[in-house]
Amino acid sequence: MAYVAVKGGERAIDNAHRWMADERRGDQAVPEISTAQIAEQLGRSVDRVMAEGSLYDPGLAALAVKQAQGDLIEAAFLLRAYRTTLPRFAATSPVETATMTIARRISAVFKDMPGGQILGPTTDYTHRLLDFALEAGFTPQAAEQAEPDLAAMPRIHDILGHEGLIEADQPSDAEPFDITRQPLAFPASRDARLQSLARGDEGFLLAMGYSTQRGWGGSHPFVGEIRVGEVAVEIEPPELGFAIDIGDLPVTECQMVNQFAGSRTQPPQFTRGYGLVFGHGERKAMAMALVDRALRASELGEEATAPAQNQEFVIYHCDNIEATGFVEHLKLPHYVDFQSELETIRRMRADAEREMAHESQEAAQ
Amino acid sequence: MNGYNFAYLDEQTKRMIRRSLLKAVAIPGHQIPFGSREMPLPYGWGTGGIQVTAAVLGADDTLKVIDQGADDTTNAVSIRRFFARTAGVATTTHTAEATIIQTRHRIPEEPLREDQIIVYQVPQPEPLSKLEPSRAETKRMHGLSEYGLMHVKLYEDITRYGHVSISYDYPVMVNGRYLMAPSPIPAFDNPKMDMMPALQLFGAGREKRLYAVPPYTKVASLDFDDHPFRTTRAPQVCGLCGSGVSYLDEVVTDDKGGRLFVCSDTDYCETRRAEGHAGTELAA
Numbered sequence: 001m002a003y004v005a006v007k008g009g010e011r012a013i014d015n016a017h018r019w020m021a022d023e024r025r026g027d028q029a030v031p032e033i034s035t036a037q038i039a040e041q042l043g044r045s046v047d048r049v050m051a052e053g054s055l056y057d058p059g060l061a062a063l064a065v066k067q068a069q070g071d072l073i074e075a076a077f078l079l080r081a082y083r084t085t086l087p088r089f090a091a092t093s094p095v096e097t098a099t100m101t102i103a104r105r106i107s108a109v110f111k112d113m114p115g116g117q118i119l120g121p122t123t124d125y126t127h128r129l130l131d132f133a134l135e136a137g138f139t140p141q142a143a144e145q146a147e148p149d150l151a152a153m154p155r156i157h158d159i160l161g162h163e164g165l166i167e168a169d170q171p172s173d174a175e176p177f178d179i180t181r182q183p184l185a186f187p188a189s190r191d192a193r194l195q196s197l198a199r200g201d202e203g204f205l206l207a208m209g210y211s212t213q214r215g216w217g218g219s220h221p222f223v224g225e226i227r228v229g230e231v232a233v234e235i236e237p238p239e240l241g242f243a244i245d246i247g248d249l250p251v252t253e254c255q256m257v258n259q260f261a262g263s264r265t266q267p268p269q270f271t272r273g274y275g276l277v278f279g280h281g282e283r284k285a286m287a288m289a290l291v292d293r294a295l296r297a298s299e300l301g302e303e304a305t306a307p308a309q310n311q312e313f314v315i316y317h318c319d320n321i322e323a324t325g326f327v328e329h330l331k332l333p334h335y336v337d338f339q340s341e342l343e344t345i346r347r348m349r350a351d352a353e354r355e356m357a358h359e360s361q362e363a364a365q
Numbered sequence: 366m367n368g369y370n371f372a373y374l375d376e377q378t379k380r381m382i383r384r385s386l387l388k389a390v391a392i393p394g395h396q397i398p399f400g401s402r403e404m405p406l407p408y409g410w411g412t413g414g415i416q417v418t419a420a421v422l423g424a425d426d427t428l429k430v431i432d433q434g435a436d437d438t439t440n441a442v443s444i445r446r447f448f449a450r451t452a453g454v455a456t457t458t459h460t461a462e463a464t465i466i467q468t469r470h471r472i473p474e475e476p477l478r479e480d481q482i483i484v485y486q487v488p489q490p491e492p493l494s495k496l497e498p499s500r501a502e503t504k505r506m507h508g509l510s511e512y513g514l515m516h517v518k519l520y521e522d523i524t525r526y527g528h529v530s531i532s533y534d535y536p537v538m539v540n541g542r543y544l545m546a547p548s549p550i551p552a553f554d555n556p557k558m559d560m561m562p563a564l565q566l567f568g569a570g571r572e573k574r575l576y577a578v579p580p581y582t583k584v585a586s587l588d589f590d591d592h593p594f595r596t597t598r599a600p601q602v603c604g605l606c607g608s609g610v611s612y613l614d615e616v617v618t619d620d621k622g623g624r625l626f627v628c629s630d631t632d633y634c635e636t637r638r639a640e641g642h643a644g645t646e647l648a649a
Contacts, residue, residue, distance in 0.1 A: 329409025
């Protein structure tokens, strides 16, 4: 019998890559999809990839989606790996969502409020019937347009804050934590947690947020407000001394309002959970807000017993790039360790068999 | 490679990693948190080891990369290519020729020298992780040198099985102070770490930790006086080079229980064969 090396090597890798590229293209009789088509027509995928890849660039995100054959976690990974090589020119000022250009803004806690409810582009009230007209190709009618309402739309805590019914913002001039440059330690500060959640896996956060609704760390949430729109991004170069607008960024923001029974030092008031993601991503923003609030349990003097309230559990496991890497690394060869396990289990079985033989011998005597 | 810095990472990042490595060398076996970067290879594929190698690699270094002891496993090939492409350094498969050896799951059979660095890829830097999931808690335990939990685990193994059941990633005490995960090398390799002349660096990218064992540092595998640490290997000799002391892979040759045992360290095996040693498989 000849020794067969079951090993990869350079040629196997090259051939595998060529095969993959061929498979990605699919049947060449079908027209190739362009990144512009992906960016324009698969916007939710692109938004999700930008959020979890934590880089705002629809063009690159569309390229990542194409390169990853529509595998959104793989696409987010491509974007992250690119992001890590980029130089940092400046940090922006905090974005001001109170003055953003609103495309959609709804509150579940008021029938109406200053600025009004704006339904915007949403699937919320569509009937989920497969639309066969789309399959044939379909040119929609242009949406009706109104003049943009330039009046600032107050946020939920601006409305409830006057009575002290809801916790106020805690303004801070401290340099924010940067999870892409600094290793996390626990307990983690809220800025570090929010950064982790903002690029955390949508599915994981959805499940965690959902678990709080089903009694695993419940906090009686209400959607204070969801707003979707474009926010101005500004930097303030030290040599200029004033802020300059470098562009607009589409974001989705969710303010969740939660009950709080009060503590010895604080009277009862509403507390908040916060979610903010790139692009249009209401599910993610809401889940993030639920989880953010759940993770504040210790800070608010609540007993932290549920998984969603456990910082280490949530933050360490919400990153799908880390998770997919470590889960999938099990595909790598582990035969050296497996060999040591084989030897150990053989030894243990030999010990056990000897013992059993000894016992049956004794029983026979 | 066009558009990328030498060895991929930018100089500031490499400096940050080197500073963390200096700390790690100064406190042998102690885990140093570092600002681990996203790499173009997936987490779990050696991102920690790659960052450490990138930080210590110079243009005149010769790099060897092994996975499971072999130079030609796909992941070893991929990482070796990564540095050949981004740093343009010389690469080798010969342990003796390498100045830096990046490894996953093995220490080469050939003893390493003072002028060599071995970089381990580490999936889980926390040796207590299977006993205590919270890092806040294990950090405290390390601070207090409170390792009773691990001794209890070993003791329970001995009472249940008659010996310790850990066969790889077998915990070690470094310099008599810190409990350390040697990375998932077989326990067979643990004794090689003790008083090793080469600098040993460990990188865990996903967990964002670095640690180190400086040259000639005591590394003791945990045991009890009446149950001393023992290594295991398959009792066979290598079918290709006839070595009776190397760590062996068990290759399944048919579905009737046929097995071939060969050295896991491919360079060691090839060197021996070049020297004229032959196992039963080659002699036949």
